[in-house]
Amino acid sequence: MKRIESGNENRVFKTGNGGGHVSHEADLPELGVRILGDFARIVTAEARLVESTVVGVAQALVERLYLISIVTVLAVVGVVTVIGAVMALLHTWLPWWQVFGVKI
Numbered sequence: 001m002k003r004i005e006s007g008n009e010n011r012v013f014k015t016g017n018g019g020g021h022v023s024h025e026a027d028l029p030e031l032g033v034r035i036l037g038d039f040a041r042i043v044t045a046e047a048r049l050v051e052s053t054v055v056g057v058a059q060a061l062v063e064r065l066y067l068i069s070i071v072t073v074l075a076v077v078g079v080v081t082v083i084g085a086v087m088a089l090l091h092t093w094l095p096w097w098q099v100f101g102v103k104i
Contacts, residue, residue: 087100
C-alpha cells in the first residue's frame, strides 16, 4: 500500500487489483456533525410534539372547567329555586316565621 500525501493524510489507497479504499478516520468529524445535527432535529421535533400535546390538553382542560362551572352554577340556582318554591308552598299553610324555622 502507498499513502497519498497530497490532500488528505488519512486516505489510504491500495495499489494493484483491489480498487480504492478510504479510511473511516477521515469521516469521523463529518459523522459527528451529522449525529449532532440529527440529534438537534429529533429534539426539536419532540419539543414541537410535546408543545402541541400540552396545548391540546390545556385547551381541553379549560373547556371542561367552563362546562363544570356552568353546570355548577345552574345546579346551585336550581337548588335555591327549589328551596324557595318549597318555602312558598309551606307559606300557604304556615306563617313566615314558622316557614323559616324561627322560634318566637
